[in-house]
Amino acid sequence: MATMTMAKALNAALADAMLDDERVVVFGEDVGQLGGVFRITDGLQARFGDKRCFDTPLAEAGIVGFAVGLAMSGLRPVVEMQFDAFAYPAFEQIASHVAKLRNRTRGALSVPMVIRVPYAGGIGGVEHHCDSSEAYYAHTPGLKVVTPATVADAYSLLREAIDDPDPVVFMEPKKLYFGSGEAELPARTEPFGRAVVRRSGRDATLIAYGPAVPVALEAAEAACEEGWDLEVVDIRTIVPFDDVTITESVRRTGRCVVVQEAQGFAGVGAEIAARVQERCFHALHAPVLRVSGLDIPYPAPMLEHTHLPSVDRVLDAVARLQWDDQPDPRWLTEGSAA
Amino acid sequence: MTSTPQAVRRATPRKRRPATPAAPDPSAGLLPEAESVRLLNPDGSPLPARADYPEPPVEALREMYRRMVVGRRFDAQATALTKQGRLAVYPSSRGQEACQVGGVLALRDDDWVFPTYRESMALTARGIDPVEVLTLLRGDWHCGYDPTVVRTAPQCTPLATQCVHAAGLAYGESYQGRDTVAMVYIGDGATSEGDFHEGVNFAAVFKAPVVYFVQNNRYAISVPLSRQTAAPSLAYKGVGYGVPSEQVDGNDPVAVLAVLNRAVAHARAGKGPFLVEAHTYRMEPHTNADDQTRYRDADEVAAWRDRDPIARLESYLRARDVLDDAAVAEIAAQAEEYAAGLRERMNIQPTVDPLSLFDHVYAQPTPQLVEQREQVRAELAATQEGDA
Ligand SMILES: Cc1ncc(C[n+]2csc(CCOP(=O)(O)OP(=O)(O)O)c2C)c(N)n1
Ligand SMILES: [Mg+2]
Numbered sequence: 001m002a003t004m005t006m007a008k009a010l011n012a013a014l015a016d017a018m019l020d021d022e023r024v025v026v027f028g029e030d031v032g033q034l035g036g037v038f039r040i041t042d043g044l045q046a047r048f049g050d051k052r053c054f055d056t057p058l059a060e061a062g063i064v065g066f067a068v069g070l071a072m073s074g075l076r077p078v079v080e081m082q083f084d085a086f087a088y089p090a091f092e093q094i095a096s097h098v099a100k101l102r103n104r105t106r107g108a109l110s111v112p113m114v115i116r117v118p119y120a121g122g123i124g125g126v127e128h129h130c131d132s133s134e135a136y137y138a139h140t141p142g143l144k145v146v147t148p149a150t151v152a153d154a155y156s157l158l159r160e161a162i163d164d165p166d167p168v169v170f171m172e173p174k175k176l177y178f179g180s181g182e183a184e185l186p187a188r189t190e191p192f193g194r195a196v197v198r199r200s201g202r203d204a205t206l207i208a209y210g211p212a213v214p215v216a217l218e219a220a221e222a223a224c225e226e227g228w229d230l231e232v233v234d235i236r237t238i239v240p241f242d243d244v245t246i247t248e249s250v251r252r253t254g255r256c257v258v259v260q261e262a263q264g265f266a267g268v269g270a271e272i273a274a275r276v277q278e279r280c281f282h283a284l285h286a287p288v289l290r291v292s293g294l295d296i297p298y299p300a301p302m303l304e305h306t307h308l309p310s311v312d313r314v315l316d317a318v319a320r321l322q323w324d325d326q327p328d329p330r331w332l333t334e335g336s337a338a
Numbered sequence: 339m340t341s342t343p344q345a346v347r348r349a350t351p352r353k354r355r356p357a358t359p360a361a362p363d364p365s366a367g368l369l370p371e372a373e374s375v376r377l378l379n380p381d382g383s384p385l386p387a388r389a390d391y392p393e394p395p396v397e398a399l400r401e402m403y404r405r406m407v408v409g410r411r412f413d414a415q416a417t418a419l420t421k422q423g424r425l426a427v428y429p430s431s432r433g434q435e436a437c438q439v440g441g442v443l444a445l446r447d448d449d450w451v452f453p454t455y456r457e458s459m460a461l462t463a464r465g466i467d468p469v470e471v472l473t474l475l476r477g478d479w480h481c482g483y484d485p486t487v488v489r490t491a492p493q494c495t496p497l498a499t500q501c502v503h504a505a506g507l508a509y510g511e512s513y514q515g516r517d518t519v520a521m522v523y524i525g526d527g528a529t530s531e532g533d534f535h536e537g538v539n540f541a542a543v544f545k546a547p548v549v550y551f552v553q554n555n556r557y558a559i560s561v562p563l564s565r566q567t568a569a570p571s572l573a574y575k576g577v578g579y580g581v582p583s584e585q586v587d588g589n590d591p592v593a594v595l596a597v598l599n600r601a602v603a604h605a606r607a608g609k610g611p612f613l614v615e616a617h618t619y620r621m622e623p624h625t626n627a628d629d630q631t632r633y634r635d636a637d638e639v640a641a642w643r644d645r646d647p648i649a650r651l652e653s654y655l656r657a658r659d660v661l662d663d664a665a666v667a668e669i670a671a672q673a674e675e676y677a678a679g680l681r682e683r684m685n686i687q688p689t690v691d692p693l694s695l696f697d698h699v700y701a702q703p704t705p706q707l708v709e710q711r712e713q714v715r716a717e718l719a720a721t722q723e724g725d726a
Contacts, residue, residue, distance in 0.1 A: 051513065057539050057543055059532075059536040059539070059540070061536055062537065065501075065505075065506065066505055067506060068502070069503040069508070069510060070506040070510040071510075072491075073510025089532070092499060093533075096496045100480075102698050102699070103698045104481050105480070105481045106479060107697065107698040108486055110701065164701075165700075166701055193704070193705070239704065241706060
């Protein structure tokens with residue numbers, strides 16, 4: 001086992017994929033000589049040449065559309081969107097072509113590619129640099145949407161994404177880039193479509209993904225002091241989604257809080273909460289609660305900590321899980337309270 | 339005696355500084371000619387031959403004529419099929435036959451075409467089964483043909499998005515040592531979309547062998563060209579990207595093919611993309627569902643009837659003695675046969691399978707899709723039982 005950052009693991013995954021498969025080409029803005037603004041493509045151009053790793057004109061629709069054509073010609077494009085919000089110009093290409101070409105052509109033409117998106121906040125970034133955009137992609141059939149929370153997953157999921165026959169939007173939590181973890185490369189973790197129990201517990205299940213996973217884990221540790229033994233499930237691959245693991249966990253614990261960094265309304269957490277409720281209704285002792293970012297545009301750096309789901313907010317939600325069999329007073333109408 | 343002061347002469351001979359050569363015009367070879375390239379007059383009589391745009395061989399022109407006649411008949415048949423409820427909608431390209439056919443005739447079979455919804459005629463001229471071409475509009479699936487077999491992308495409706503795909507495909511092909519050319523069909527209105535500019539720019543920067551072929555039919559549904567651009571013509575959009583460009587009379591089949599041949603040769607030779615603007619006119623409404631009286635006069639449409647591309651080529655070929663009454667009749671008969679075959683096949687109600695909705699969303703269906711498929715299967719079974 002070696003200790004390394006998530007950034008390093010992602011870089012190693014790209015390099016190993018390029019080594020193993022000469023169809024893999026990596027391109028985007030500043031990914032060549034500079035190695036990307038987060039250095040995820042560091043050294044790839046020097047090592048593999050400027051045909052395999054190259055800078056493009058500054059145009060995100062162009063980058064993704066170009067990748068569509070390259071994939072049609074038989075190459076395996078891996079493109080970098082510089083920041084979450086700067087992928088929006090490419091949305092038409094992603095939603096109308098990347099996601100649909102296989103379906104539109106009854107499987108005759110597929111465009112396997114990886115669209116890497118550094119996303120979410122917690123890094124003191126100014127506006128347009130901290131969006132949680134995963135719901136837009138997860139809501140688009142035809143895309144796989146993956147987001148690692150551990151160093152080993154970063155490597156393994158990226159390798160799997162590059163090998164996958166379908167297009168993958170690979171969401172990289174920026175605030176985890178430079179945190180270290182243990183991994184032995186080439187790491188192979190659970191495949192796409194499998195959620196993982198990061199911490200076992202008996203009393204309630206916290207379900208999280210991407211940047212919210214460390215928050216959930218920290219909350220679970222803190223909860224011990226209050227006498228709660230919490231389980232933490234890391235979703236890892238939003239699409240394809242693993243109903244089995246979360247259902248099994250919540251049926252066992254009987255309580256569930258979904259934690260996501262993104263704004264909550266109509267988000268991935270809402271989907272997860274609905275699915276848990278559908279599958280675990282008879283095992284639930286309390287409504288499924290959500291802890292998410294606020295329903296506001298991502299705030300300015302000095303205010304982001306009010307927005308971000310914190311350990312305390314998670315613990316507050318856990319406290320509201322009707323431990324004493326009393327309904328949460330905030331959901332009682334005057335009539336029913338009487 | 340007073341001496342008039344005289345300027346002292348230099349003892350050494352005066353050297354002349356060589357005149358600074360005029361800086362080469364960086365736009366030379368990129369700008370289109372001020373007037374459209376034209377090789378035939380509207381009445382079909384020839385204009386002087388041009389060395390830069392050699393006239394295509396006469397067999398190619400005869401074949402072009404044949405495909406234009408068949409194409410127009412196909413187009414009329416497709417419009418008729420909308421009236422019979424066999425097609426949901428049909429965007430006609432009547433009047434644009436020289437462009438529709440020229441664009442595919444300039445290519446090899448292993449080149450790639452990136453068409454729009456307007457190009458049904460072009461695709462049938464490329465030899466794709468007309469029923470497969472019309473699948474999208476009949477409504478039994480989106481794309482009816484296998485793009486990898488006929489080297490033709492699905493007809494593209496999100497305007498201009500195909501411009502970048504072509505750049506990527508063409509670059510990817512040359513990257514892998516193949517000399518494939520990509521031909522992008524695009525309308526005048528769509529040149530205002532960002533993806534047109536990104537596509538042309540990417541192709542230029544990566545020297546991708548793409549021909550961007552703008553059919554300027556003067557309207558984007560109801561919106562006239564003057565609302566799309568203030569440029570002298572759309573062919574002037576190439577110079578800003580370093581892309582050589584030309585404008586051509588899009589109703590002059592000989593000139594269209596000559597210019598496209600040169601554009602394709604340029605791309606295939608590894609010199610990067612080429613932009614061609616063809617000035618043409620759509621004689622029919624935007625689609626059968628459009629009401630063109632709201633935005634253009636009947637007089638304007640009538641005036642374009644005198645510039646009919648098929649009549650123009652026919653009179654030229656007749657004058658050159660390579661087409662006679664018998665050949666014209668024979669080609670007309672072929673066109674009728676083609677239309678009759680299409681009509682007959684389109685009269686058969688296609689079978690659709692609701693369970694196929696779950697195929698091809700992903701290479702392997704997700705567990706959720708498997709579940710939904712099972713639900714639909716049960717619904718279908720219950721419906722069948724109810725019917726029985
Ligand atoms: C991105 C996008 N916006 C709007 C439309 C709706 N639309 C379909 S065709 C059309 C007009 C296009 O005009 P032009 O590019 O000149 O092509 P033509 O139809 O004349 O061949 C419009 C606005 C669309 N298909 N895609
Ligand atoms: Mg138009």
